[in-house]
Amino acid sequence: DQQVKQNSPSLSVQEGRISILNCDYTNSMFDYFLWYKKYPAEGPTFLISISSIKDKNEDGRFTVFLNKSAKHLSLHIVPSQPGDSAVYFCAASALTGANNLFFGTGTRLTVIP
Amino acid sequence: NAGVTQTPKFQVLKTGQSMTLQCAQDMNHNSMYWYRQDPGMGLRLIYYSASEGTTDKGEVPNGYNVSRLNKREFSLRLESAAPSQTSVYFCAGGQGETDTQYFGPGTRLTVL
Numbered sequence: 033d034q035q036v037k038q039n040s041p042s043l044s045v046q047e048g049r050i051s052i053l054n055c056d057y058t059n060s061m062f063d064y065f066l067w068y069k070k071y072p073a074e075g076p077t078f079l080i081s082i083s084s085i086k087d088k089n090e091d092g093r094f095t096v097f098l099n100k101s102a103k104h105l106s107l108h109i110v111p112s113q114p115g116d117s118a119v120y121f122c123a124a125s126a127l128t129g130a131n132n133l134f135f136g137t138g139t140r141l142t143v144i145p
Numbered sequence: 146n147a148g149v150t151q152t153p154k155f156q157v158l159k160t161g162q163s164m165t166l167q168c169a170q171d172m173n174h175n176s177m178y179w180y181r182q183d184p185g186m187g188l189r190l191i192y193y194s195a196s197e198g199t200t201d202k203g204e205v206p207n208g209y210n211v212s213r214l215n216k217r218e219f220s221l222r223l224e225s226a227a228p229s230q231t232s233v234y235f236c237a238g239g240q241g242e243t244d245t246q247y248f249g250p251g252t253r254l255t256v257l
Binding site (some may be wrong): 034036038066068073074075076077078081121123132133135136137138 | 149178180185186187188189190193203204235237245246247248249250251
């Protein structure tokens with residue numbers, strides 16, 4: 033049973049516009065959430081994270097929003113750049129348990145120049 | 146500072162053959178992890194090691210064994226490879242109160 037879900041396999045956005053990637057989770061014990069970016073033939077690269085005590089975390093062009101009541105988080109990229117084209121994975125963990133990450137299936141973002 | 150390294154990058158095996166995937170990290174991480182990535186499945190945890198000398202099963206451990214040789218190295222062994230183990234394997238390291246994990250470049254394994 034997939035505990036972390038990314039329901040959009042792909043997303044295309046014009047350069048300079050906002051990209052919004054969504055993620056839903058089912059396990060209410062999750063209290064730490066991460067986004068990873070993956071280019072072909074490379075390992076996932078950590079992008080940004082958020083603890084459940086916050087509802088927003090920002091790092092440059094990247095902002096993650098967390099809605100605990102809806103068990104939903106989103107990653108906003110503003111402005112989008114062609115180099116942002118990659119697969120984005122959402123991941124979650126329960127810090128009070130074993131340090132295991134549960135990953136979504138990924139969303140392929142294409143930024144069109 | 147290479148981060149997390151994995152060898153080999155590519156491997157083709159025949160059904161029933163064995164092999165060991167190697168992983169090393171120079172980031173002084175206490176925890177290390179092995180994942181597999183299959184199309185449409187995201188990354189799934191095979192085994193992890195919370196500290197040197199300990200290992201635990203993840204979500205999909207069947208058909209695999211691991212060894213935490215020392216703090217730097219964590220190997221994954223396939224004793225008798227099966228076509229269902231065709232996948233891309235990623236090793237990761239992490240530590241601290243958060244679960245931020247840092248990944249190696251991956252090993253693409255094909256079992257014929």
